[in-house]
Amino acid sequence: MxxxxxxxxxxxxxxxxxxxxxxxxxxxxxxxxxxxxxxxxxxxxxxxxxxxxxxxxxxxxxxxxxxxxxxxxxxxxxxLDIQFVSICHPDYPARLKRIGDAPCGLFYRGLLPSDALPSVAVVGARSCSAYGRNVCLWFAEELAARNVQIISGMARGIDGISHRGALAAGGRTFGILAGGVDRCYPEENRDIYMELEKKGGLLSESPPGIRPFTYLFPLRNRILSGLADAVLIIEAKEKSGTLITADYALEQGREVYAVPGPLGEPLSAGCHNLIRQGAGLAVSPERLLEDLMILPGFNMKNMQKNKITLERSENLVYSCLRLQAQNLGEICQKTELSPEEALSVLAKLQLKGYAREVSKNYYAAVRPQGQT
Structure with a gap:
């Protein structure tokens, strides 16, 4: 076998x-x-x-x-110290496998992102400002310190800074490349490239030897968002290529968050447009962790232990809830349950302390005891 x-x-x-x-x-x-x-x-x-x-x-x-x-x-x-994993192999990342156009295989060095840990993709402007740099370091360090895996593209600017922040916090971070994983691009980030091999991973759909051609970057971006639970945008111009990743994230059902910037600054325009269109407002790492239900003191073992106490249908509904209330229709759409079935499950979750009814037919998640 x-x-x-x-x-x-x-x-x-x-x-x-x-x-x-x-x-x-x-x-x-x-x-x-x-x-x-x-x-x-x-x-x-x-x-x-x-x-x-x-x-x-x-x-x-x-x-x-x-x-x-x-x-x-x-x-x-x-x-070349490169490994390959196909979409049919049990080691293939589960999050990525669930997207409609998942790559049939990945070439990688180091590790693959863990399915047991939360992950956030951080992307943004290559020519970022001092404000963007500081905000990116703040988010990356705080998220990585809470066991959140940082996914990015190892590009100049925000991408590279997010990797540096995660590494500084001793966290896991993964670089998703357009070309082969044996090719460092850009060369100025070679120090990050070397660190990712040891303290995270380098992944690509492209086989070794392939140069990072321009047409490969949009394909790469779908992997970036596909490996994450949420995508965080830090600085983007109105027509920035960064927004391609945001589009992929929305198509894949991922949460999209944007950091607001100074008014009138071109690098703020893309993020402000996303927020106006409904993206989450990222004002601090703590708020982002709350929205993603990863609170300070997050303990994966406790989370898994508590989830085991739920029935399959309860886990399905609970996984769709957020700290911000959602209406019954949204919950039914995400779970494909009828309103009667969803209400029955929500009643059980309320009794067990996992959900609360904020107003008529609007429900929010509650952090169970032991996950404070």
């Missing part, structure tokens, strides 16, 4: 190394043929016939598989 799983991972490695820049084609091929192994073995004529609009790409794929040496490529990863 172990040998079979290892063999399947090798086919996934081949598949992802060839098609990393075209997730849509990856999905269509898998929908048609089922597994990378089948795709590797299917006749070229059948492959081309199945997708007449992708003749060039698929011809190159077929030519490449003739040259692919599984042992050599596995040894190459080992030599």
């Amino acid at each position: 172990v040998k079979r799983e290892a063999a399947m991972e090798q086919y996934w490695h081949w598949f992802c190394a060839q098609l990393f820049s075209d997730p849509g084609l990856e999905r269509r091929l898998l929908d048609r043929f089922g597994t990378p192994e089948t795709i590797f073995k299917v006749k070229e004529e059948e492959l081309l016939k199945s997708f007449p609009g992708n003749q060039g790409r698929l011809s190159a794929l077929c030519a490449g598989r003739k040259k692919w040496d599984f042992s050599r490529e596995t040894e190459r990863l080992a030599r």
